[in-house]
Amino acid sequence: MQLRNMIFAAAFSAVLFAGLTRPVAAQPTGCTSSQQAAIECFVANAVATKLTQPRYGMTLGQFEAYGVAVNTILQTHHTYLMLVGISSAIADAMPPTNANGSANQAAQDLAVTQIVSAAVANQLANPVTGVSTQDLQWFSLDVTNAMNDNNGVMAMLTPGVSLRIVDSYIVTGTTNGTVNWTTVDASLSKAIDNFIASGMMKVPPHITTANLKSFVDTLAHSIAEYKSSTGRKTL
8 A cells, every 4th residue: 555655646746747837825724634635735835846837727726626636536547547548659659749850749739638538438537526527638638748758668668559550540541641431430440349359359347339439439530630730641
């Protein structure tokens, strides 16, 4: 349990400290009255001492609430692992750059928010009490941004292979720059059926095959939109 709490604390800190400095004076009181109060004080003190700053247009109060949400996400296990998996795959296969190497953070951010929304809509990731879909998106954006700077580790681990497999169907179904979505969707649907039938893919009890196919369909469209925005032919 102690090791688990240390892992939670390290991950929690890494997400909240993804930004840099701007002091805010107001701090909550009663820091030992509850777990929530302790987290709010931790966040407020980190901001006041310039260790981090509110982002995504948050006020200090909203940033403190986000800190509480992050702590909850880190204890959800399934949703937490799903979001980290999404983030690592996107950081690897869909970097925040155009095909020519110029920066395009917006393209990656859009992919993250679209894919997380699809995961929630199809019950692959689930908001819990005190955590909204927006919190899950912010968490995934923070994790993805942290993983963008990975010193080459992603090249060795290649967590984006699943996205590249989906992209291979898009490439195959593209003629003269136009994607035949009827062909792509049918091919992905058949591939999922084959993976399940062969035992290579196991669908969790609370997820239907239709949920999984809907998620992969959104994933494919998000990949295509990212490629169009960045000028890439493949991931």
